[in-house]
Amino acid sequence: MGQLLDRNYVESISSGNKQLTKISDISELPPELALAILKNLNATDLCLAACVWHTLASDEILWLGLCKSMWGYASVYKRANHERISFRKIYLQLDEGTLRFNAGEGLMYMIENRLIDDTCEEISKFIHHTHKLRTLEKRKLLKERRDILEYLIELQSYENQFLPNALRQFFAKLDAPEERNEYLSILIENFSKRFHACNQNLGLSIETIYVLCFSLILLSIDLASPHVKNKMSKREFxxxxxxxxxxxxxxxxxxxxxxxxxxxxxxxxxxxTSAH
Known part of the structure; x- marks a missing residue:
């Protein structure tokens, strides 16, 4: 990050005329320009940049942005300023907690370090706004904690969505099990309630939506499976x-x-699709 090559230039404006000014050291850049550059760095590069711009690279707004880009919500965000917790430290702890969760250790590290409050609502919000959690471990947690599963589904919005498209969005967020089992039934049951709440004007009951969901899944399997030779026709469906x-x-x-x-x-x- 130190010296720039002599052929590198930055354009500066002086008295309305363009002039090329050679910058021999990157640390000599104006703070505004430096921050504009730093905003585009990931966590690793930002740590390296601190060797040159220690103060700027430690800027709390930059690290808060990095945190929220990876973990959209965490309980600790609300008290960080009041308790003078560095967002750089929060980032490193959230990263460690995510690695532990994906390795099968659950959320204990994050709860013990007060990154997430140990409540159904806070855990659900964390999962809802985070895309780094391993699907298998997330599914394991949701199977064990029905309260978190139900609250997580309540956070989804399916207003004015066509039912098959809403199902795709649902399973993109809550990965479908590989077999048709009790967990899939629980997922569909809760989805049906949420879809009904978001689209009461459709006149479809929760029971009807539940049946339609399984009909759509079975139709999907029928049309997608290479093993099914005689595909279901529209009239049959x-x-x-x-x-x-x-x-x-x-x-x-x-x-x-x-x-x-x-x-x-x-x-x-x-x-x-692998369900038989």
């Missing part, structure tokens, strides 16, 4: 789905749109 729905009305037109969506866009839950 409409007939079978309407027969399965006892307490709710479903028009042929809407059922047909569901079929077209799966046929054109693809599976609603990729992990569930």
């Amino acid at each position: 409409i007939r079978n789905t309407r027969r399965a729905i006892i307490n709710g009305a479903l028009s042929d037109e809407l059922a047909g749109h569901f079929y077209d969506n799966i046929y054109l866009i693809g599976h609603v839950a990729n992990s569930a």
Whole structure:
């Protein structure tokens, strides 16, 4: 990060005329320009930059931005300024906690270091806004903690979404199990409640949505599997789905749109394709 080569120049504006000014040392850059550069660095490069710009590279706003880019929410953010906790330290601890979680140690490290408050709501918000958690470990946690699973689903929004697309969004956030088991039923049950709450104007009951979800998953498997030679037709899907729905009305037109969506866009839950 030290000396720049002589051929490197920065453009400066003086009296309306462009002049080329040679910068011999990167530390001589104006603070505003230095911060603009530092904002584009990752954590490793920012630590290296501290060798030259110690004060600027330790800027709390920069490290807060890095934290939130990796972990969108953590309980510690709310008290960091009051308790004078460095966001650089928070970043390093969150990174360590994530490595431990992905290695099968759960959230104990983060809770013990007060990165996450040990409540259903705070843990759910952390999971909802974090993309670095290993799917297998996250699924293990949600199987054990139904309260976290239910609150996590409450954080999702499916307002004005077409049901198959909402299912894709749901399974992108909460990875589908590889087998059709009790956990999948629990996921679909909670999704159905949430989708109904977000789209009460559709006139579909929770029970109807629940049945439709499994119909869409089965249709996805049927159309995507190379082992199924005789693919389900639209007419068969409409007939079978309407027969399965006892307490709710479903028009042929809407059922047909569901079929077209799966046929054109693809599976609603990729992990569930292996279910037999």
